Amino acid sequence: MVNEHKPTGKIALDPEKAEEGLSQLVMTVIELLRQLVERQAMRRVESGSLTEEEIEKVGEALMNLEEKMEELKEIFNLDDDDLNIDLGPLGNLM
Template sequence: MEHQPQKSGRIQLDPDNVEQGLSQLVLTVIELLRQLIERHALRRVERGNLTDEEIEKLGTALMNLELKMEDLKEIFDLDDEDLNIDLGPLGNLL
């Protein structure tokens, strides 16, 4: 029987399945960084600080990163909800 992550909005660190909880935590951090990079890139584009070539490269890099994240979520049987961990009184992370 394969372990399915619980949809509680919390990182699951089950002693019998540490890999799943660790992959959830790592992918959550990566997704947070990906979103921050994307927002920063959009601000740079809006300010006009980039050439057309730089915008093209940046767009391609961001699309590739998003595709890779989708691949990793599939490999580790996670979805967007699993990466949006509950920070208690601070609300959800993503």
Template structure:
């Protein structure tokens, strides 16, 4: 007797949106981690004023790029915060 195969019924729009959501969620997670590390370095006082300025501008540009990508794919920031069940949400809600 042959084992039944599992089939996923998915249309291309749903797959594209879900994949976009997953990729943007990962990018947002990394962006937030980088931002926190930059803030720690700035607070540590071992960066020049010029380095602090460059980091600040870079972080603002990254945030703007994420906003644009979310708009392009019809996603809100809340859509990127995956629910991990008993662990809570993936992204901090601060």
């Protein structure tokens, strides 16, 4: 069975596909938060405010989080383009 999944960069508002739109929105928010946490962690690493052990733990946690995101994208049949929502005149989210 072939799934005709075509990313549009917009949240699906069709009542028939409300669940898909909701999963896309939730996954987009989670991905945005993941990226923010990653950037903050990198700033702390670059500033030298973390010990080697803390750097190791942060790196491992970020890798695990990214793996989980990949699993969830597969479950919900989403890809990176789907999570980069088009905000109209503001441009794309990420």
